[in-house]
Structure formats: structure tokens, C-alpha cells
Amino acid sequence: MTGDLSIYEICVRMLLAVIFSGFIGFDREFKNRPAGIRTHILVCIGAAIIAMIQKEITHTALEIARNNPDFAGVIRADEARLIAQVVSGIGFLGAGTIVVTKQVVRGLTTAASLWTVAGLGLAIGMGNYRIAIVGFIGIMLVLTVLKRVINVPSLKRIEISFMHKTTTKEFIAGYFKEKDIEVKDVDFEVKKQGDNRVYTNIYTVELPRSLSYQTVVEDLSMHENMVRVQLISV
Incomplete structure (x- = not known):
């Protein structure tokens, strides 16, 4: 029917x-x-x-x-x-x-x-x-x-593990300044792997509209002192 x-x-x-x-x-x-x-x-x-x-x-x-x-x-x-x-x-x-x-x-x-x-x-x-x-x-x-x-700005966390503290931190700070990345907060951690110290900084950042988080992760990971660079959720 x-x-x-x-x-x-x-x-x-x-x-x-x-x-x-x-x-x-x-x-x-x-x-x-x-x-x-x-x-x-x-x-x-x-x-x-x-x-x-x-x-x-x-x-x-x-x-x-x-x-x-x-x-x-x-x-x-x-x-x-x-x-x-x-x-x-x-x-x-x-x-x-x-x-x-x-x-x-x-x-x-x-x-x-x-x-x-x-x-x-x-x-x-x-x-x-x-x-x-x-x-x-x-x-x-x-x-x-x-x-x-509509581009809604969002906060993300970038976890960066590296060696050679002074030179690498200067590189990270310079990169953030060059790309106009605003750092909202930073968490620090230090671990010892063998004879080396591995420093892990977790940056809470806000990117300008023209920049993507994928680009930031790729750019930072190119540095020779980087152990790990990854994006994590807030």
C-alpha cells in the first residue's frame, strides 16, 4: 500500500x-x-x-x-x-x-x-x-x-624537546619573534639521557592568521638540536 x-x-x-x-x-x-x-x-x-x-x-x-x-x-x-x-x-x-x-x-x-x-x-x-x-x-x-x-584564533601547545639549552632557546625565541608568535605560557622539564640533558618546554602560543601550526612544527624540527617537536591540545 x-x-x-x-x-x-x-x-x-x-x-x-x-x-x-x-x-x-x-x-x-x-x-x-x-x-x-x-x-x-x-x-x-x-x-x-x-x-x-x-x-x-x-x-x-x-x-x-x-x-x-x-x-x-x-x-x-x-x-x-x-x-x-x-x-x-x-x-x-x-x-x-x-x-x-x-x-x-x-x-x-x-x-x-x-x-x-x-x-x-x-x-x-x-x-x-x-x-x-x-x-x-x-x-x-x-x-x-x-x-x-571567520578565522577564530585558538590557543595551542607546542611541546619542544631539545639539547644544548642556551643556543637552542635563543633559536626558539628568535623564531617566535620573527614569526610574530605570541607566547602565553611556558612549562619546563629537564631529563637526563645518558651523558646528555634533554630540555622539554611546552609553549602555549597564539599564531598570527597567516601562519599554521603545521608550518611552525616543521620549521622548528629542522634545527639540529631538536629531539622532538609536536603539537598538543590545550
Whole structure:
């Protein structure tokens, strides 16, 4: 029983789900993120299918109640029941894209994009095209444009382990001054490895807009006295 959804309407909704989620998935796959085109398309199609099933269940329940008034008080149709399961269930899939290493968390944006793609699928499946279109535009703007327009300065910590304290500290201080890097705080540690002393400084820094943390780590690691240079989260 197809209810109030024709085959044409079902195909249109499925096609929109594939197109919208495909664009979002392409952005994630292009940036080498854990979930790519196929994952996003499948999530959106699945959500759209569930939303359409919910519409069919609701339509069927209303038809039965209309044709059998005696059962009207018994038959119930809650349009939010299956949708609520999608909203909560997609969290498990999103969690699988989050990678937690020793000091870095990656994949949060991809997990969020999967969750919003599920929302797109629900909107398309329920036939709320205006919400789906505006939502799609908003998601694409956030993923592709927002970071270029709004640059939020953030504090990071750079852990630098080195030998030959005096000359290396002068090099680090000179590099920070040359690159206009603002040092907010410094933690110190000294360890002895054999006959050598290894000094570890953890700098809390703020970079100018034109400089990336990757560049800083690479530049500092080129110095001959460096033992280890790495970026850690605040």
C-alpha cells in the first residue's frame, strides 16, 4: 500500500537525498575524512526511507480510523516515533568517525555532518522540501565557506624537546619573534639521557592568521638540536 506517496514522489525524494548528501559527502571525502560520499548517501537515503515509512504508517492509520469509526480511539499514529529513533541512532555511526589519539580528537565535524545529513534525509522523506533545501545550503556553507570567512584564533601547545639549552632557546625565541608568535605560557622539564640533558618546554602560543601550526612544527624540527617537536591540545 503506497498511501499518499506515488512512485514519482518517492523517486524524487530519493533522488534529492542522493544529490544533497552526495555533495556533502564529496566535501568530506575530498578532505580525506573518515566518512565519504557513500556513507553520507546511505545515511541520507536510510533516513528518507524511514521518514517515508512513517508517513505511510500514519496515512494507513488515518485511513483505517476513517473507515472504521469504532476503532478510532484505539488506533494511534505518532509521526515522531521512527524519526526519534533515527536522530538517536545516528549517534552510534557518528561516534565511529571520531578518532581519539593521545592528545588530539579528530572526526567531530564528520560526525556532525552525518547527523545533519540524517536530518536532511528526514526532511526530504517527510516532504519538507523548503527545510531540506535551506538546510543543505546551510550545511555546505558551513563546511566549505565558513572557515575561510571567520578565522577564530585558538590557543595551542607546542611541546619542544631539545639539547644544548642556551643556543637552542635563543633559536626558539628568535623564531617566535620573527614569526610574530605570541607566547602565553611556558612549562619546563629537564631529563637526563645518558651523558646528555634533554630540555622539554611546552609553549602555549597564539599564531598570527597567516601562519599554521603545521608550518611552525616543521620549521622548528629542522634545527639540529631538536629531539622532538609536536603539537598538543590545550
